[in-house]
Amino acid sequence: MIIDSHLHFGNVVRFNLTEEMLLSSMKKYSINFGLVSNIEAIEYDFDRKPVFIINQYGANLKTVQLCKKHPDTLKGLFWIKPVTETLDEKSKELILENKDIFVGFKAHPYHSQLKVTDSRYIPYFEFASIHNLPFAVHTCIDSWSDCRFLHEVALQYPQVKFIAVHMDLRSDYKKAVEYIKNTPNLYGDTTWVNDGKTVEWILQECGMNKIIFGSDAPIDGVDTYASYREMIEYLKKSLTPAQWNMVFANNAKNIFRMLQNKA
Numbered sequence: 298m299i300i301d302s303h304l305h306f307g308n309v310v311r312f313n314l315t316e317e318m319l320l321s322s323m324k325k326y327s328i329n330f331g332l333v334s335n336i337e338a339i340e341y342d343f344d345r346k347p348v349f350i351i352n353q354y355g356a357n358l359k360t361v362q363l364c365k366k367h368p369d370t371l372k373g374l375f376w377i378k379p380v381t382e383t384l385d386e387k388s389k390e391l392i393l394e395n396k397d398i399f400v401g402f403k404a405h406p407y408h409s410q411l412k413v414t415d416s417r418y419i420p421y422f423e424f425a426s427i428h429n430l431p432f433a434v435h436t437c438i439d440s441w442s443d444c445r446f447l448h449e450v451a452l453q454y455p456q457v458k459f460i461a462v463h464m465d466l467r468s469d470y471k472k473a474v475e476y477i478k479n480t481p482n483l484y485g486d487t488t489w490v491n492d493g494k495t496v497e498w499i500l501q502e503c504g505m506n507k508i509i510f511g512s513d514a515p516i517d518g519v520d521t522y523a524s525y526r527e528m529i530e531y532l533k534k535s536l537t538p539a540q541w542n543m544v545f546a547n548n549a550k551n552i553f554r555m556l557q558n559k560a
């Protein structure tokens with residue numbers, strides 16, 4: 298079984314990720330289950346210009362609707378808009394009324410142009426802490442998304458599990474690995490770390506229980522998973538079956554505890 302902790306849908310800037318693409322991609326590459334978030338909630342585009350497609354509530358309501366259509370395949374992450382909005386009562390209600398759908402939050406410091414250390418994230422982190430919801434955060438070596446900022450926040454909220462998505466995109470991963478290794482509530486996601494040997498080294502450093510599989514599918518189309526084939530096969534050979542199952546399914550079940558009843 299494979300659980301992909303990092304899937305998207307939505308139509309914004311250069312992306313049009315349809316439900317059809319997402320589901321057929323998972324089917325084609327035998328991905329059994331995944332956590333999806335709506336990219337239409339981004340607040341800034343790649344030219345650092347403000348973007349508005351839909352409000353926070355509306356974007357995440359679409360996630361609920363999509364997951365309800367595919368209960369055996371998808372659960373959701375609530376994509377936050379900390380700059381243009383906040384965690385208003387309507388959004389809180391949406392999360393609590395759909396506790397079986399939203400297993401956590403998704404923050405994108407680059408597309409919000411806001412470091413996670415900014416006070417505007419506090420209402421979300423406090424809510425996550427009270428309701429035991431993990432936080433998946435895009436990390437990259439740019440001015441907003443550095444894993445260093447996430448590490449600071451992870452220390453401030455020890456009861457919240459944080460996932461460093463990409464483990465610092467465009468880096469050699471060494472700094473992110475140090476943070477993940479030394480911070481009990483900080484985990485790593487393999488999205489775009491798609492070289493088998495590199496992931497093997499990260500697992501040796503951080504521990505088998507600290508890393509989860511993620512892909513960003515179907516961001517490069519129905520065949521996004523083709524980029525991960527080598528990595529998946531390499532780890533099948535280099536890890537024991539029990540270890541492989543941890544990275545590709547069981548760790549996600551432990552972190553996002555609402556997935557635990559998934560076969």
Ligand SMILES: [Zn+2]
Binds near residue numbers: 303305513
């Ligand atoms: Zn993503």
